[in-house]
Amino acid sequence: MATGHSQKCCEELVAAGAIDTLLRLIQTVSRSIPDQEVLKHALSTLRNLARYPHLLQVLIQSRGSVQIIVLELLRNKNEGYFVASELLRKVCSTRTGVEAILKSPALLKRLYGLVVDHKRKGIYEKRNHRAPNLVIKENRERRLKEAAEIVKLITSA
Template identity: 75%
Template sequence: MATEHSQRCCEELAAAGAIDKLLTLIRSVSRSIPDQEVLKHALSSLRNLARYPHLLDLLIQSNGSLQTILWELLRNKEDSYFIASELLMKISSTPKGVESLRKLPALVKRLHALVEELTRKAIYEKRNGRAASAVIKENRERRLKEAAGILKLITSA
């Protein structure tokens, strides 16, 4: 909560080494429900830190940060997906972030495969008139839109 409201709090946390600690925490969580809640809060803290350009640069420069965030986007389907997506959009909005993400071709390729899979599912639903619930359909469309947006930022120019 503090990182959501205070730039000074974010700067203090970053100075104390919170970015590396949060990344380590993210890498160590399991798929259990309590751990997924911890993951969501850790990603939210990183997202809040990334609102400030100088802290965003620190995040981009942190060892393994982009791999960790991109991996969480690829493996999650719930709230953590959208938080990781926001974080990657923020990172992709800077030239330094795009350059760093382009240095991860295997993960960018997996992101491309995710976009293709979500597109294929959307087309299949439309063609067959398959009755997916509105929430599932909306969630899938939102996931597709965000993943495609990130991929476009990374691959353009």
């Protein structure tokens, strides 16, 4: 909560090595409900740190950070998807962030695959005669929009 309000707090956390600790934590959590809450808070803290350009650069330069964030976006089905998406958009808003993703063609390919998968599911829903739950449909459309925006940021840089 403090990272959402104070730049000084964010700088102190980064100086104490919080980015590496949070990235390790993200990699070690399971898919249990309590761990998913921890994951969401870890991603939110990274997102808050990334609001400041100099701290965003530290995050991007941290070993494996971009890959970890992309993989969380790909595997997360809950609210963490949107937090990871917002964080990845911030990363892709900088030249160094885009370069970090472009260094790994596999990550870019997986992001393209995510967009294609969401589009395919949307087409399937339209063809299916039974109307899907409105919340599920809106959620899927929002996921598609987020993923497409990230790919657009990467390819237009």
